[in-house]
Every structure is written in structure tokens, then in C-alpha cells.
Amino acid sequence: MRQFLSILLLVVAPLTPAFAQEPPAYVGSDACRDCHEEQAQSWDGSHHAQAWMAPSEASVVADFDGTQFAHDGMSVEFSQDGTGYFAKVTEKDGATTDYSVHSVAGIEPLQQYLLETGNGRLQSFDVYWDTERQVWGHLYPDQDLPPNDGLHWTGPYKNWNARCAECHATGYKRNYGPQTRSYRSTQAEIGVGCEACHGPASAHIEWTIGKAPPAGLTKTGFTMDWNAGETAIQQCATCHSRRETLEDGNPVPGTPYHQTYALSLLRPGLYYSDGQILDEVYVYGSFLQSKMYAKGVTCMNCHEPHSGELLAEGTAVCTQCHSTAGNPDFPSLPIADYDSPAHHHHPEGSEGAQCRNCHMPEKTYMQVDVRSDHSFRIPRPDLSAETGAPDTCTTCHEDKDPAWAASRIAEWFPDAKHRQPHFGSAFARAQIDPIRASGDLVGIALDEGQAGIVRATALYLLQGAASAELAGQTANLLGAPDPLVRASAASLQQAAPPQERLERLMPVLGDPVRSVRIAAAKAVLNVPQSSMTRSQQAVVGAGVQDWQRSLRTRLDYPETHLVLGGLALTMRNAQAAERAFREVVEMDPQRAEAWPMLVQLAHINGGPQAARRVLIEALSNVPGDPALLQLQEELSR
Structure with a gap:
């Protein structure tokens, strides 16, 4: 077996745990049943139990x-x-x-x-x-x-x-062996058991017989506190999100989300320009866009946590808040009758009268699995032509077009407060010409009234127009409250001059959130060490090691070896780079972006004959690739 681990992957200390001591042990869902029979019966028939x-x-x-x-x-x-x-x-x-x-x-x-x-x-x-x-x-x-x-x-x-x-498991670890390309995966329990959400329960059981829980746990002996709203949302998000993992397997429940995951932003290919779901993104990124999230609504305001079912049928799940009675937990909510033709302008009891059909448009994945968009958006057919996003009105009224739908909504709701400029317009323009859209993107990034994921996405899209000026205009966002914004702002600093970049990102390399630290480490990787003081080298080195540790947990991903190849090239290690890109194509022969690099590295490390052999192999896997055909022409001279 070839040695394909880059020299960049040093043996480093274990990942810092989320808790001050070793977490409690897992005991299995059956141990919970005697005291929590009602919850256990509700869970028995749930999708979690049968995952x-x-x-x-x-x-x-x-x-x-x-x-x-x-x-x-x-x-x-x-x-x-x-x-x-x-x-x-x-x-x-x-x-x-x-x-x-x-x-x-x-x-x-x-x-x-x-x-x-x-x-x-x-x-x-x-x-x-x-x-x-x-x-x-x-x-x-x-x-x-x-x-x-x-x-x-x-x-x-x-x-x-x-x-x-x-x-789909509780207490899971992948345990991938890169040398043998094999797994020794383990789990405390298959299926999403009680402890997958509440945390390992051995200390809780000891609490029931009078033993005080160790420091760092809840008063009943758990790692997870379900009374904390944001903590609860983030715990659900550990699975219900599209993200990059930063460690192996399940984090202990209660671990802050951004310590162990880098959430996918509203990127092209994953979301439409206006933030509607496109690819399978699993709810969290949508929910973060919503006014409901901004006002403190949690998953459990709508879903019964053990069965996973809605708390009420049909429109009743919405009218528990959106009604003339209102909800004292959300005092800013307008008091009005939304479940009537005066609001929805459809016959009572019809599909058009269902809140979800206008505010939670559905998309089908895996051929038959229908998922609802959780951004709870106001329909904007007036934006469809500009953003290319679907219009929920004409999804049902297939014989009509978005212009018709926009005119009807304007008749029903002449007050234009919900038809103000939308970030989707700027995001759509950015996909065509990010430089021309950069002014609007900066405005969105700096707008504290926008959702954090929207602001972070604006910064991400600005990378297509990155400049020292833009890096300076957004530098204050390195201290933003939302870790998504801080991480995206750190990535944009790659366009700043090296010394300014280093000075701005030194504090960020010590950020309490791992996903932010890793973004900063990536941004300073190519800053010459000769321009750093010893203390700066130490801080940067620690940040890079943080990133390396996360990469080590994903050596079974072809994408990881693409990153390792790029890192090796940055460090001018052509042999390590060749090993990394070779591992990419061993895992996935159709990764077209890896083959040209492998051909060129074979030429550097082994000469023209070695490059030609790799080129023949490459064209057999991705025939017609333009970059490979260009290399073929160059090598034939």
C-alpha cells in the first residue's frame, strides 16, 4: 500500500472535548424506558427510532x-x-x-x-x-x-x-484506517436513540439514586440542556443540516454546533439565489433565514420531540401563534386572523388555504421523499424572473406565470412593505458578475437586520470579486456575533496584503469557535513565515494544526485529498501533492479536477514518460476533458 498521507498531517494532540471532563457513558435507550415509558412509546414509532x-x-x-x-x-x-x-x-x-x-x-x-x-x-x-x-x-x-x-x-x-x-446512530465513530482503507466503525446504538439527543445517560442514572452529577453537566446529569432554546436548535441541527464535519462521528450532545461543523451557506447549487431549497440541505440553513428563528421560535414549538410529529394537524400548527389569540411567548407577533380567506384568498379547506403550501414550498428528493422549505418565506413571484427561483403560486396554478401571480398578490396586499428589495436579486447578479454586484453584497454583509447566514453568504459571494479594498471594508465583521459571519469574513481576508491580513486575523485564530479558527487558518496559510514574529508563528501554527486535525477525521473523502494536495503544493512538496491527488482518483476516478494536477506532478517527479502514462490513464477515465487534452497537446510536442 502506497504511503499517501501528506507530511502535513502531523501526529497531534487529541481534539479538545466540549466538556471539562470525560463525558458520561452511554447506557442504551432500553435503560430509559422504565422511568420514561410515555416518551419511549412515542419514540418507538418515530423515524428517529427507525433510522x-x-x-x-x-x-x-x-x-x-x-x-x-x-x-x-x-x-x-x-x-x-x-x-x-x-x-x-x-x-x-x-x-x-x-x-x-x-x-x-x-x-x-x-x-x-x-x-x-x-x-x-x-x-x-x-x-x-x-x-x-x-x-x-x-x-x-x-x-x-x-x-x-x-x-x-x-x-x-x-x-x-x-x-x-x-x-442514523447514537454515539457513532467512523474509525477509518487510511493505510488499509478500511473501517472499524462503532456506535452505542443503531438508530437515533434517547442519548443521541439527551447525551450519554450514566450520570443521569446515578443522579436518580442520589449521586450529584459531576461539574459541567446539567443538574440531572446530562450533557445537553433542552431548556436552552439556541442549544436545542443547534442539537437538532447536528443532523438536520448540510455541513462539513470537523471531527469523527457524533459530537457529545450539547456541544455547540459550530465547534464540530461548518454549515453550508446559501451557495449556488445548494440553494436558489433567494434562499429557497434546491439541493438536499436538511432544514437548518433554511430555518436560520426565517423571522421565526430571529424571534426565538425553536423546533419544538412545532414538532413533538419524541415522535417527531407536528404538534397539530394542518393549519392548527401555525395558528397556535398566528391567530387573533396570539401567543404570549412571542409578544411582537401581529394579532390577526390568518386562517381565513381574507388572508389566504382561497376557499376554506382547500389546498391553497393551507399555510404550508404558500409559506413552506415543497421539493422532492430521492424520487419520493417530499421535504418542506423551513425559511417560512413570504411568496415573491415578482422576483422569479430575476432570481430563477421557483414561484410557489404557479407551482399550483401551472397554467399561469409569475407575472400573473405577482399582480394578484399586489391586488390582495397593496401595502408594499413585503415587496422591498431582496438579497436574492443581488445574489443572482453575483453569480453572473460578482464585481458589479459587489456594492450590494457589501451592503447586505454589513446589514445587521439580515439573517446571519444571508450576511455570511454575501461575504462568500464577494470572494469572486475579492480585493484588498473589499477585505478592508468588511474587516470589522471579524468580530461579528454570528460565527457564520466571522468565518466568511475571515475567508475574504485572503485578498488583503499579507501583513494586514495577519494583523487582522491574529485575534480570529484564537476565536472560541473552531469553524471560525479554521477559516482564519486557511486565510493565513500562504503568509510567509519570515514576516511573522515567533509568537505569531506559534498562533498560526496552532490554527493550522486545528485544521489538520479536522482533515484527519475525513481521510475517507476524496474532497479531503484535494485539499491535502493543494496544501502540499503551497508547501512546495511535489511528492506529497502527487500522493494526495493519486488518492483522490483512486477513490473517485471521475474527479476531473485531480487528473491534470496528477499529470503535471508526475512530470515534475518522474519526467515526461511518467506524465504520459498518467495522461493515458486519465483520459480513459475522463475522456474529452479540456484540461487533459491541452496537456496531451503539450506533451506531444
């Missing part, structure tokens, strides 16, 4: 009685006997393999099956069971995914250990 299960007659809902499914040259035969459940898979290349079903994920509207492919790897099979239609289906029916494609179900992006398990 990951061992295969059994009770958990498997699909038809494994000799059923077959075929798609795009691949076929599979499902069977079962007294020993388990099986899938006989014949791939497009003709290879046939018998797999036993290791475990089951989910319960509705679809159920997936995890197959073990060796070296401790669990892979999420692309063929799923549609629990509503009672048929087999394929998650990606329009994609050509042969076995050598990184997006094939056996590839790195469908790996359960790395990509899924931490949100």
Missing part, C-alpha cells in the same frame, strides 16, 4: 420473496430465508455478486438497504423500496453509473460509514 435497524420481519417492509428489479443494464434479485435477507446484484459489466443485507435505513416514504462490501464498508444500495407504491425503485434513474464510477453505489459517496451513519 437504522437490524433486518427482521418487523423492520423490513420490502418484498424479498424472489422479486427482481432491473435498471440501465443492472439487475438485482431479492430473496430471504431463515438466516436473513439477500440481494443478488448483476452489474452493467456482467459481474454478479451475492450480498446479505447488513441493515435497514428508514421506514417511509422509502426504505433503503445497506450492503457490506468488505473492509468494514457499508454501502447504501441505490435500489430502494417505495413504501407508498409498494414497488422497487432506483434513486438515480436518469444517471449512467457503471461500477467504476465514483457515484456508483459501491463508491465513496454512497458509503454509509462516512456519509450517513453519524445521523
Whole structure:
């Protein structure tokens, strides 16, 4: 096995825990049931409880009685006997393999099956069971995914250990071995058990018999305090968010979100320009945009925490606050009758009268899984032409266009206070010409009335127009209260002159939030050490080590090795860079951005013949890639 770890990955101290001492031990959900029977029964039928299960007659809902499914040259035969459940898979290349079903994920509207492919790897099979239609289906029916494609179900992006398990298990650790490319994953419990949200419960059990909890825990012996609103939201967000992980597996419940995750901003490809959901982003980034979040609403104001169900049916979940009675917990809420035609302008009881259909537009993922946008936005069909975002009105009124919808809303609500300029217009322009949009983006970033994730996204989009001037205009945001804003402001400082950048980011390298420190460390990486004092070198070195520690926990991601390759190039270590980019294409041969770098590094490290060999290999995996064709022309001279 080649040695592919970059010399940049030093052996460093363990990650700093979120608590002053070792956290309590996990005891399992069954230990909670005797005292909390009502909550346990509510949880039993929840999606959390059924997020990951061992295969059994009770958990498997699909038809494994000799059923077959075929798609795009691949076929599979499902069977079962007294020993388990099986899938006989014949791939497009003709290879046939018998797999036993290791475990089951989910319960509705679809159920997936995890197959073990060796070296401790669990892979999420692309063929799923549609629990509503009672048929087999394929998650990606329009994609050509042969076995050598990184997006094939056996590839790195469908790996359960790395990509899924931490949100489907309690007390999970990936335990990836980079030298052997194998896993020794562990968990306290499969499924999202009691302790996945409340924290390990051994100290709580001791509290019930009179033993005082250790310092740093709640008065009842938990790591997590569900009475703290922002803490509760962040705990839900550990799974219900699109993010980059900064450590291995589940953080101990109660750990601040931004210590262990870097939240994905409202980036193109993930969200529409106006912040509506596009790709699967899992709620949190949407909710942070909402006025409800800004006013202190939490997940549990709408969802029963143990069953996961809504607290009320239909519009009643909204009218518990949005009504003529109001809600004393939210005194700034306007008192009005929203559940009437005077507000929604649709017949009572119709789909158009349902709050969610106007304020929480839905999008379908995984072919059958419908998700609601949690930004609770006011419909703005007047912005659709500019932002390219969907219009919830014409989603139902398919025979109409957004201009029609905008005119109707203007008739119903002539007061223009909800039709003011929207950040989505500037974000849409920034995707075309970030320099021309930069003035508006700076205004949004500096506007404290905007949601933090919106301000952070404006700073992110400014990177396309980055300059020393823009870095100076936004430097004060390095001290903003929101860690998303601080992290994005730190990244934008890469455009500042080295000495100014270093001076501005030295305090940020000591930020109490890890995601912010890492953003600052990335921004100062190429500042010459010769321009630093010894104390500055020490601070920068600690920040870079923080980043390195987070990278070490994701060595099973091709994306990580792209970063390591870039780091090695920054440090002028061509051999380490070649090893890193080689690992990228070993994991995913279709990562086109890695191959040209690998060809050029082969030339540096091994000469023109080595480069030509790598080029032939590259073109066999990504034929027609423009960068590779350019290199082919250069090497043929």
C-alpha cells in the first residue's frame, strides 16, 4: 500500500472535548424506558427510532420473496430465508455478486438497504423500496453509473460509514484506517436513540439514586440542556443540516454546533439565489433565514420531540401563534386572523388555504421523499424572473406565470412593505458578475437586520470579486456575533496584503469557535513565515494544526485529498501533492479536477514518460476533458 498521507498531517494532540471532563457513558435507550415509558412509546414509532435497524420481519417492509428489479443494464434479485435477507446484484459489466443485507435505513416514504462490501464498508444500495407504491425503485434513474464510477453505489459517496451513519446512530465513530482503507466503525446504538439527543445517560442514572452529577453537566446529569432554546436548535441541527464535519462521528450532545461543523451557506447549487431549497440541505440553513428563528421560535414549538410529529394537524400548527389569540411567548407577533380567506384568498379547506403550501414550498428528493422549505418565506413571484427561483403560486396554478401571480398578490396586499428589495436579486447578479454586484453584497454583509447566514453568504459571494479594498471594508465583521459571519469574513481576508491580513486575523485564530479558527487558518496559510514574529508563528501554527486535525477525521473523502494536495503544493512538496491527488482518483476516478494536477506532478517527479502514462490513464477515465487534452497537446510536442 502506497504511503499517501501528506507530511502535513502531523501526529497531534487529541481534539479538545466540549466538556471539562470525560463525558458520561452511554447506557442504551432500553435503560430509559422504565422511568420514561410515555416518551419511549412515542419514540418507538418515530423515524428517529427507525433510522437504522437490524433486518427482521418487523423492520423490513420490502418484498424479498424472489422479486427482481432491473435498471440501465443492472439487475438485482431479492430473496430471504431463515438466516436473513439477500440481494443478488448483476452489474452493467456482467459481474454478479451475492450480498446479505447488513441493515435497514428508514421506514417511509422509502426504505433503503445497506450492503457490506468488505473492509468494514457499508454501502447504501441505490435500489430502494417505495413504501407508498409498494414497488422497487432506483434513486438515480436518469444517471449512467457503471461500477467504476465514483457515484456508483459501491463508491465513496454512497458509503454509509462516512456519509450517513453519524445521523442514523447514537454515539457513532467512523474509525477509518487510511493505510488499509478500511473501517472499524462503532456506535452505542443503531438508530437515533434517547442519548443521541439527551447525551450519554450514566450520570443521569446515578443522579436518580442520589449521586450529584459531576461539574459541567446539567443538574440531572446530562450533557445537553433542552431548556436552552439556541442549544436545542443547534442539537437538532447536528443532523438536520448540510455541513462539513470537523471531527469523527457524533459530537457529545450539547456541544455547540459550530465547534464540530461548518454549515453550508446559501451557495449556488445548494440553494436558489433567494434562499429557497434546491439541493438536499436538511432544514437548518433554511430555518436560520426565517423571522421565526430571529424571534426565538425553536423546533419544538412545532414538532413533538419524541415522535417527531407536528404538534397539530394542518393549519392548527401555525395558528397556535398566528391567530387573533396570539401567543404570549412571542409578544411582537401581529394579532390577526390568518386562517381565513381574507388572508389566504382561497376557499376554506382547500389546498391553497393551507399555510404550508404558500409559506413552506415543497421539493422532492430521492424520487419520493417530499421535504418542506423551513425559511417560512413570504411568496415573491415578482422576483422569479430575476432570481430563477421557483414561484410557489404557479407551482399550483401551472397554467399561469409569475407575472400573473405577482399582480394578484399586489391586488390582495397593496401595502408594499413585503415587496422591498431582496438579497436574492443581488445574489443572482453575483453569480453572473460578482464585481458589479459587489456594492450590494457589501451592503447586505454589513446589514445587521439580515439573517446571519444571508450576511455570511454575501461575504462568500464577494470572494469572486475579492480585493484588498473589499477585505478592508468588511474587516470589522471579524468580530461579528454570528460565527457564520466571522468565518466568511475571515475567508475574504485572503485578498488583503499579507501583513494586514495577519494583523487582522491574529485575534480570529484564537476565536472560541473552531469553524471560525479554521477559516482564519486557511486565510493565513500562504503568509510567509519570515514576516511573522515567533509568537505569531506559534498562533498560526496552532490554527493550522486545528485544521489538520479536522482533515484527519475525513481521510475517507476524496474532497479531503484535494485539499491535502493543494496544501502540499503551497508547501512546495511535489511528492506529497502527487500522493494526495493519486488518492483522490483512486477513490473517485471521475474527479476531473485531480487528473491534470496528477499529470503535471508526475512530470515534475518522474519526467515526461511518467506524465504520459498518467495522461493515458486519465483520459480513459475522463475522456474529452479540456484540461487533459491541452496537456496531451503539450506533451506531444
